[in-house]
Amino acid sequence: MATLRHQQEKLGLDTFLRGLWEENPVFVMLLGMCPVLAVTNSTMNAIAMGLATTFVLVASSGLISLLRNLIPKQVRIASYIVIIATFVTVVDYAIQAISLDLYNALGAFIQLIVANCVILGRAEAYASKQRLHTTLVNSLGMGAGFTVALLALGTVREVLGNGTLLGFQVMPANFEPWVVMILPPGGFFVLGSWLLLFAYIRQRQDQRVLEKGGVSDAR
Amino acid sequence: MQGESLGFIFLNAAVVNNFVLALFLGICPFLGVSAKKETAWNMGLATLFVMLVSSVSAYGINWLLTELDLMFLRLICYIAVIASAVQLVEMFIKKFSPSLFRSLGIFLPLITTNCAILGLALFQTAKEYDFLQSVVYALGAGVGFTLALLLMSGLREKLELAEVPAVSQGAAMSLMLAGLLSLAFMGFAGLGGSHG
Numbered sequence: 001m002a003t004l005r006h007q008q009e010k011l012g013l014d015t016f017l018r019g020l021w022e023e024n025p026v027f028v029m030l031l032g033m034c035p036v037l038a039v040t041n042s043t044m045n046a047i048a049m050g051l052a053t054t055f056v057l058v059a060s061s062g063l064i065s066l067l068r069n070l071i072p073k074q075v076r077i078a079s080y081i082v083i084i085a086t087f088v089t090v091v092d093y094a095i096q097a098i099s100l101d102l103y104n105a106l107g108a109f110i111q112l113i114v115a116n117c118v119i120l121g122r123a124e125a126y127a128s129k130q131r132l133h134t135t136l137v138n139s140l141g142m143g144a145g146f147t148v149a150l151l152a153l154g155t156v157r158e159v160l161g162n163g164t165l166l167g168f169q170v171m172p173a174n175f176e177p178w179v180v181m182i183l184p185p186g187g188f189f190v191l192g193s194w195l196l197l198f199a200y201i202r203q204r205q206d207q208r209v210l211e212k213g214g215v216s217d218a219r
Numbered sequence: 220m221q222g223e224s225l226g227f228i229f230l231n232a233a234v235v236n237n238f239v240l241a242l243f244l245g246i247c248p249f250l251g252v253s254a255k256k257e258t259a260w261n262m263g264l265a266t267l268f269v270m271l272v273s274s275v276s277a278y279g280i281n282w283l284l285t286e287l288d289l290m291f292l293r294l295i296c297y298i299a300v301i302a303s304a305v306q307l308v309e310m311f312i313k314k315f316s317p318s319l320f321r322s323l324g325i326f327l328p329l330i331t332t333n334c335a336i337l338g339l340a341l342f343q344t345a346k347e348y349d350f351l352q353s354v355v356y357a358l359g360a361g362v363g364f365t366l367a368l369l370l371m372s373g374l375r376e377k378l379e380l381a382e383v384p385a386v387s388q389g390a391a392m393s394l395m396l397a398g399l400l401s402l403a404f405m406g407f408a409g410l411g412g413s414h415g
Contacts, residue, residue, distance in 0.1 A: 030250070030390055037241035078302060081331070085295040092294070106343045113299050115334040117247060169360045183405065184241050190397030195391035203386055 011134050019141030025118040026149035027198055032118035037148060037187035041107050043166050046154025047147070051109060054143025056087045057119050061127040061139035064100040068128050077131065079116070088113045096156055118146060155179045155191050228348070235408060238335045239367040240401040245335030247283030249368060250393050252326050258371035260317055262326065267358075269330055270339055272304040273297070274357030277340035280352055297340045298331075305331045323382060335364055338407045350404055398407025 007142045025031045039045045060083050064071075071079045090109050103110070113119070122142055127135045158164060161181030161195070163171035170176075180186050238244045245266070252262045280296045309327050313320045320327070330336065339360050343353045374396055382390060 031247070033246040033250070035245050037246060077328075077331075078299070080293060081298050081302060085298050089291055089294050093291070108338055108345065111294055111341055112244075112334045112338055113330045114294060115337045117329070117332050120332055180402070184243065185398045185401040185405065187243065188394050188401055192391050192394030192398060195394060196387055199386045199389070199391055 001055040004104050010139060010213045015134055015137045016141040016144075019138060019143070020148065021145070022182070023095065023142075024145040025121075025142055026146060029121075031121055032116045032146065035109050035116060036146075036153060037184075037191060039106055040150055040153035040157055040187060040190075041161065041182040042105075042158050043151065043154040044102070045105055046150040048095070048100060049106060049109065050143070050147030050150045052091045053118070053146055054111055054140070056084065056091055056113050057122060057139045057143045057146075058136060059087045060119060061122050062132060064123050065130060065132045065135040071128075076128065077120075077124070080120060084119055084123070085114050096175075097211040098152075118142065120192065147206060152194060153190050157186055161186060223352065225352065228352055228355050229359040229362075230366055232356050233363035233366065234404065237363045237367055237404050237407075238338070238360050239364055240390050240397070240404045244338040245333045245364060246331055247329065248326050248373065249397070250390065251329075252323065252406045253368050253371040253393075256276070256369065256376060257371045258322050259368040260365070262323060263361070263368045265312065265327065265402070266330060266333065266335070266364050267361030269301070269304050269308055270336055270357045270361040270364075271354065272307070273336055273340055274343060274353050275350075276300040276304070277343065278353045293344070295336060301336050302331045335360065367400070371397065374400070394415070 018026065023029060024182045026033070026036050032053075036050055060080070062081060063083055067083075088111060091113065094104070095110055101187075120129060123140055126138055130138070155165060158166075159170060160178045161183075163175050163177045178186075181190065222300075236242055239246065239249050248262060248266070253259050277300065278295055280300065281293065284290055284293055284296065305385065308330070309320075312323070312327065327384070331376070338359055343356050348356055359412075375393065378396070387395075
């Protein structure tokens with residue numbers, strides 16, 4: 001980060017896909033955990049939260065990228081926060097106008113998007129250095145990755161904890177819901193299990209690479 | 220909500236609706252700096268201080284913005300005040316204890332994006348607490364945050380001596396632990412009032 005002139009990234013499919021899998025904000029970088037755990041007790045909440053965060057992420061990254069040469073370095077964090085807070089206020093009022101039920105279900109967590117480290121992290125690490133179009137694609141990818149992570153938690157928790165998916169009954173009638181899954185501890189357990197699964201997949205991959213590479217490379 | 224006693228507010232914020240384990244606020248520092256007991260303790264105190272400062276400021280700002288009818292600026296003002304309070308604490312710690320400053324590292328400036336603090340300001344506004352109630356609420360939330368951090372760090376120090384499968388080391392293990400802690404804290408639910 002010492003150099004002043006940053007390499008401008010070429011626009012490609014990779015710019016988008018990176019946020020979705022390789023650098024997934026939740027599963028790989030462990031950022032923005034609070035909303036991930038708090039609002040995923042139903043699939044609907046997870047979708048709404050994912051879309052709201054994606055909108056704020058894309059809009060604020062775009063604006064920051066446009067203004068990147070105008071914002072003085074010393075006050076950049078404060079400027080980013082103010083820009084993000086502006087867009088969050090927009091989303092807050094928009095959701096309130098569209099669906100009051102949803103607004104009440106998400107509670108303070110819409111306004112707390114301001115404090116989501118994924119967004120500030122993108123602003124600092126990417127948008128402040130890259131051109132507009134790559135920034136937009138990259139933050140769209142990150143937003144998609146975030147939404148996918150929310151969905152991964154939301155569906156599991158709703159199916160196990162309530163026996164429903166998006167409000168429809170999916171489990172057999174004699175299924176006893178695991179109430180703990182929609183309560184706070186369930187959030188920790190489900191996210192922990194997902195991380196465990198990904199760690200296992202990665203370990204398997206590493207092992208396969210080692211076996212292919214032969215004994216001389218492995219040791 | 221004027222009828223709530225101060226003791227009830229404190230207890231509610233500290234254990235029943237613990238900010239970390241029941242409301243999921245401030246998970247990042249909770250997982251990030253809970254590896255050692257001492258760091259956890261200091262981080263807890265720093266957060267407690269920022270919470271008190273921002274709670275008092277948020278009360279003033281809310282009053283002013285309501286008078287001026289500028290409610291839509293609330294979020295922006297809150298976050299700006301919190302950012303300055305964090306800056307203050309950072310300068311203070313850097314001056315008086317450079318070693319602590321180093322051990323907290325990136326998590327000190329990141330208190331700004333600690334949702335527990337912004338959440339506190341938003342909750343106390345939503346609940347329409349008066350001045351004294353707000354301060355007690357902030358105190359309770361800070362104590363609850365410190366408590367959660369300390370408990371977690373104690374568990375993690377013990378866990379270092381245990382043998383766990385390589386796959387589950389790191390974040391996955393911490394989350395499972397947090398889940399168990401959260402389960403334990405649900406036992407307090409009978410003590411308190413409504414959720415949130």
